[in-house]
Amino acid sequence: MDDTPVEKIIRSRRRTIALVITPDGHLIVRAPLKAPAALINTFVKEKSGWIKKKIGEIKQRPAATVHAYEEGETFLYLGRVYPLHIVKSENGAIERTDRLCVCRSLLPDIRNRLKRWYMEEARKEIHARCMWFSMMTGYNPTSIRITDARQRWGSCTHKGGLNFSWRLIQAPLEIVDYVIVHELVHLRQPDHSKKFWAKVKEMMPDYEQQREWLRENERLLRI
Ligand SMILES: [Zn+2]
Incomplete structure (x- = not known):
C-alpha cells in the first residue's frame, strides 16, 4: 500500500515534528524551520501505521450532508430526522410537523430561508x-x-x-x-x-x- 501523501508542511519555530490529520482526512506536517526533508520523510514513514489508522477512523464517520432541497430529503432537528415536504401554497411558511414543510414560493431561496x-x-x-x-x-x-x-x-x-x-x-x-x-x-x-x-x-x-x-x-x- 502507498503511503499517505503529505498535503502540506507547515514550518515554524518549533522543536519537534508533529502530524495533524484534518477533519477531511488530509495529512499536515508541522516541522521546525530547518528540519531537512529527509528527516520529515522518515518521521512520516515511521508513523504510517498511526496515520492509516487515523484516516481510516475519519472515513468511517458519516459523510457530510449535501442537500439538493428536493421533496423527501432529510433534515435534522434536535437529533430527529424530518423529510422535506414542499407545500403547494403561497403563504411563505416553514413548519415542522412530522415533516419539514416548506412553502413552494420559498424554493428559489430555500437554503437561506431554512x-x-x-x-x-x-x-x-x-x-x-x-x-x-x-x-x-x-x-x-x-x-x-x-x-x-x-x-x-x-x-x-x-x-x-x-x-x-x-x-x-x-x-x-x-x-x-x-x-x-x-x-x-x-x-x-x-x-x-x-x-x-x-x-x-x-x-x-x-x-x-x-x-x-x-x-x-x-x-x-x-x-
Ligand atoms: Zn471550551
Whole structure:
C-alpha cells in the first residue's frame, strides 16, 4: 500500500515534528524551520501505521450532508430526522410537523430561508435551555447570541456573553445541553484545565459521550 501523501508542511519555530490529520482526512506536517526533508520523510514513514489508522477512523464517520432541497430529503432537528415536504401554497411558511414543510414560493431561496428558520428555532430553544442551566448553576451569562459559526458550536466573550452556532440545533438535545454547560462553565473557568472538566462533569456526569458524539458527527450538522 502507498503511503499517505503529505498535503502540506507547515514550518515554524518549533522543536519537534508533529502530524495533524484534518477533519477531511488530509495529512499536515508541522516541522521546525530547518528540519531537512529527509528527516520529515522518515518521521512520516515511521508513523504510517498511526496515520492509516487515523484516516481510516475519519472515513468511517458519516459523510457530510449535501442537500439538493428536493421533496423527501432529510433534515435534522434536535437529533430527529424530518423529510422535506414542499407545500403547494403561497403563504411563505416553514413548519415542522412530522415533516419539514416548506412553502413552494420559498424554493428559489430555500437554503437561506431554512437557515433563517433554524436560527429562529435555535434562538428559542437554546435560550430556554441556557436559562435553565444558568438557574441550576448560578452562572449567569450577560447575553446569549446565535451565530453562523461553522465549526465552533459555542464560545464565550470576555464580557461574559455566550454565543452558539445555529447548526447546533440539529443535534440531539443532550448534545445541545453539553455545549451550553461547557460554555456556562467557561464563565467561571476560561481554560480547559482539570478544574474546568471537573465542573462540567459535576453538572453532566456523562459529558464525555456528548463530546465524542460531536467529534464524530459534526459533518451531519451542515445543511
Ligand atoms: Zn471550551
